[in-house]
Amino acid sequence: MTETNTNSRIGEELLSVNNIDLSFGGVKALTDISFNINKGEIRSIIGPNGAGKSSMLNVINGFYQPQVGHVRFKGKDYTPMRPALAAKSGIARTFQNIALFKGMSTLDNIMTGRYLKMHSSFIEQALYIGRAKREELEHREKVEEIIDFLEIEAIRKTPVGRLPYGLQKRVELARALAMEPELLLLDEPMAGMNLEEKEDMSRYIIDVNEQFGTTIALIEHDMGVVMDLSDRVVVLDYGRKLADGSPDEVSSNQDVIDAYLGVSH
Amino acid sequence: MFYREAGDFKTSYAADQSILSIKLDRYFVIGLIAFGVIVVPMIGNDYWLGSLLIPVLVLSIAALGLNILTGYAGQLSLGTGAFMATGAYMAYKVATNLAFLGAPVAIIIGGLSAAFAGVLFGLPSLRIKGFYLAVTTLAAQFFLLWLFTHVDWFVNYSISGVPSIPPMEFFGVLISGAEATTEARYLFVLGFAIILGLAARNLARCKMGRGWMAIRDMDIAAEIIGIDPLKAKLSAFAISSFYCGVAGALWAFCFINTVEPGAYDINRSFQILFMVIIGGLGSILGSFLGAAFIVLLPIFLNNAPQWIGLNLTSDVISHMEIMIFGALIVFFLIVEPHGLARLWQIAKEKLRRWPFPY
Numbered sequence: 001m002t003e004t005n006t007n008s009r010i011g012e013e014l015l016s017v018n019n020i021d022l023s024f025g026g027v028k029a030l031t032d033i034s035f036n037i038n039k040g041e042i043r044s045i046i047g048p049n050g051a052g053k054s055s056m057l058n059v060i061n062g063f064y065q066p067q068v069g070h071v072r073f074k075g076k077d078y079t080p081m082r083p084a085l086a087a088k089s090g091i092a093r094t095f096q097n098i099a100l101f102k103g104m105s106t107l108d109n110i111m112t113g114r115y116l117k118m119h120s121s122f123i124e125q126a127l128y129i130g131r132a133k134r135e136e137l138e139h140r141e142k143v144e145e146i147i148d149f150l151e152i153e154a155i156r157k158t159p160v161g162r163l164p165y166g167l168q169k170r171v172e173l174a175r176a177l178a179m180e181p182e183l184l185l186l187d188e189p190m191a192g193m194n195l196e197e198k199e200d201m202s203r204y205i206i207d208v209n210e211q212f213g214t215t216i217a218l219i220e221h222d223m224g225v226v227m228d229l230s231d232r233v234v235v236l237d238y239g240r241k242l243a244d245g246s247p248d249e250v251s252s253n254q255d256v257i258d259a260y261l262g263v264s265h
Numbered sequence: 266m267f268y269r270e271a272g273d274f275k276t277s278y279a280a281d282q283s284i285l286s287i288k289l290d291r292y293f294v295i296g297l298i299a300f301g302v303i304v305v306p307m308i309g310n311d312y313w314l315g316s317l318l319i320p321v322l323v324l325s326i327a328a329l330g331l332n333i334l335t336g337y338a339g340q341l342s343l344g345t346g347a348f349m350a351t352g353a354y355m356a357y358k359v360a361t362n363l364a365f366l367g368a369p370v371a372i373i374i375g376g377l378s379a380a381f382a383g384v385l386f387g388l389p390s391l392r393i394k395g396f397y398l399a400v401t402t403l404a405a406q407f408f409l410l411w412l413f414t415h416v417d418w419f420v421n422y423s424i425s426g427v428p429s430i431p432p433m434e435f436f437g438v439l440i441s442g443a444e445a446t447t448e449a450r451y452l453f454v455l456g457f458a459i460i461l462g463l464a465a466r467n468l469a470r471c472k473m474g475r476g477w478m479a480i481r482d483m484d485i486a487a488e489i490i491g492i493d494p495l496k497a498k499l500s501a502f503a504i505s506s507f508y509c510g511v512a513g514a515l516w517a518f519c520f521i522n523t524v525e526p527g528a529y530d531i532n533r534s535f536q537i538l539f540m541v542i543i544g545g546l547g548s549i550l551g552s553f554l555g556a557a558f559i560v561l562l563p564i565f566l567n568n569a570p571q572w573i574g575l576n577l578t579s580d581v582i583s584h585m586e587i588m589i590f591g592a593l594i595v596f597f598l599i600v601e602p603h604g605l606a607r608l609w610q611i612a613k614e615k616l617r618r619w620p621f622p623y
Contacts, residue, residue: 087491
């Protein structure tokens with residue numbers, strides 16, 4: 001990707017977190033974290049285990065309420081952000097340990113992602129008439145586009161509990177995409193995958209970003225993936241921000257190298 | 266084979282999303298309903314209709330209700346009997362004091378009252394889960410029944426405390442009271458069962474049903490998607506209790522002809538719970554299969570020794586009935602913990618490639 005191309009893809013600030021402090025009892029999970037995510041970019045959050053990466057995502061979509069600081073999304077301050085608000089305003093996410101609805105089929109899982117876009121009344125649903133029927137069909141069409149996009153046509157009617165791990169990850173991505181989010185949070189989308197699955201998933205992430213213009217924030221441990229995909233990277237360690245910048249800047253930062261490789265004291 | 270789905274292609278999403286997307290399934294269910302409406306009342310006698318089919322259908326409706334709550338929304342409830350009682354007593358009040366409204370309206374008002382009670386006792390579900398929630402619904406069971414036994418207003422100050430249901434007509438045909446024919450009562454109950462069964466199936470496949478299942482399977486992820494746990498859980502409690510209330514009212518109006526607390530005690534709650542577990546959690550078909558299994562099997566066991574020429578004393582038979590019944594429940598749960606509905610599904614899958622083993 002050329003430099004000019006990158007610049008035209010990325011717009012102004014979409015989300016920022018400002019001076020976030022989060023602690024659980026005496027344990028400080030995050031200390032004075034600030035960074036922003038621009039429209040259209042792929043932003044990575046990296047750091048050693050226990051650095052507070054997942055906590056950061058949980059703060060962004062309102063699972064954790066920070067003691068200090070606020071989240072600003074699309075020019076609006078949220079103190080605190082709530083999961084329902086996040087969903088409504090256009091933030092979707094996937095989980096590190098897959099959080100699919102195990103008893104439902106792939107199709108139903110993805111259809112659930114359209115929940116907020118359906119408005120039929122109880123009576124219409126009970127009788128399957130009017131808006132209920134129309135919405136089911138309209139959204140089915142949209143969901144089929146996503147199914148095509150992620151190449152999961154063959155498992156449409158399979159209960160997700162029966163699917164292998166890699167496919168479950170893909171269905172979870174599909175469900176998040178069905179929400180048509182502006183900001184997509186991916187918590188370790190490639191954890192536990194083999195090389196081919198990782199390549200597939202990387203391809204999907206790039207495609208989502210380019211075709212739908214979705215802004216993506218991802219946590220990932222595979223440095224190769226992070227350095228290749230990301231526009232900018234923020235590095236956390238022990239709940240503090242170590243570095244923030246382009247992949248090149250970050251990978252040459254001495255603090256980051258120390259945190260990852262260890263340093264003699 | 267008589268049952269084929271090969272070559273049954275769909276060319277639109279509408280066809281793919283219809284309730285019975287396989288052609289033969291559709292014909293079979295329509296045929297079954299036609300059989301139930303037209304043929305059964307002609308060939309059935311009072312015993313078959315009045316003592317077997319009516320209770321099976323009424324309890325199926327209650328099982329549907331509990332299945333919505335426990336099977337779809339994942340909220341364990343032991344208060345089914347109480348919600349049925351609420352429906353029965355309120356329908357009785359309407360039938361006696363506002364008789365001009367007619368039986369269906371009385372029964373539906375009974376259902377709505379039960380829905381209200383359900384929402385009230387469902388409120389703790391927002392904070393507590395699983396067994397603990399079951400205990401709070403147990404409180405509903407004891408409190409509501411206590412209310413109906415001790416507050417005379419509910420039974421119109423009747424001295425016995427067990428008042429009879431007044432005779433009521435539906436399109437000029439008596440459907441309650443001692444004079445109502447078994448056929449009329451059966452058809453009235455069947456109508457409710459078909460409509461409520463269809464409505465439950467529709468709700469389960471639409472937005473609301475997906476919301477329930479999402480809360481059941483992974484409440485955190487459901488919240489992230491924008492499903493409000495409060496709305497999803499309380500709507501499940503309301504609709505579930507509505508079904509139970511209607512079933513309770515039908516039980517009183519079309520089966521036992523009285524309203525009495527004994528018909529809705531804790532045993533009833535457990536009976537319905539067993540139906541749902543044996544029939545299949547999260548399955549509409551399972552609710553009907555479970556009700557039929559639990560009601561009909563003891564009767565079958567009771568009669569079977571005579572049919573094969575065994576002369577046993579009645580107390581031996583009744584003891585054996587309980588033992589065999591219990592053993593069968595354990596057997597079914599070991600063979601297929603997902604119930605009869607799942608067993609039926611597996612049978613279909615096996616038959617599809619029969620006689621090949623793969």
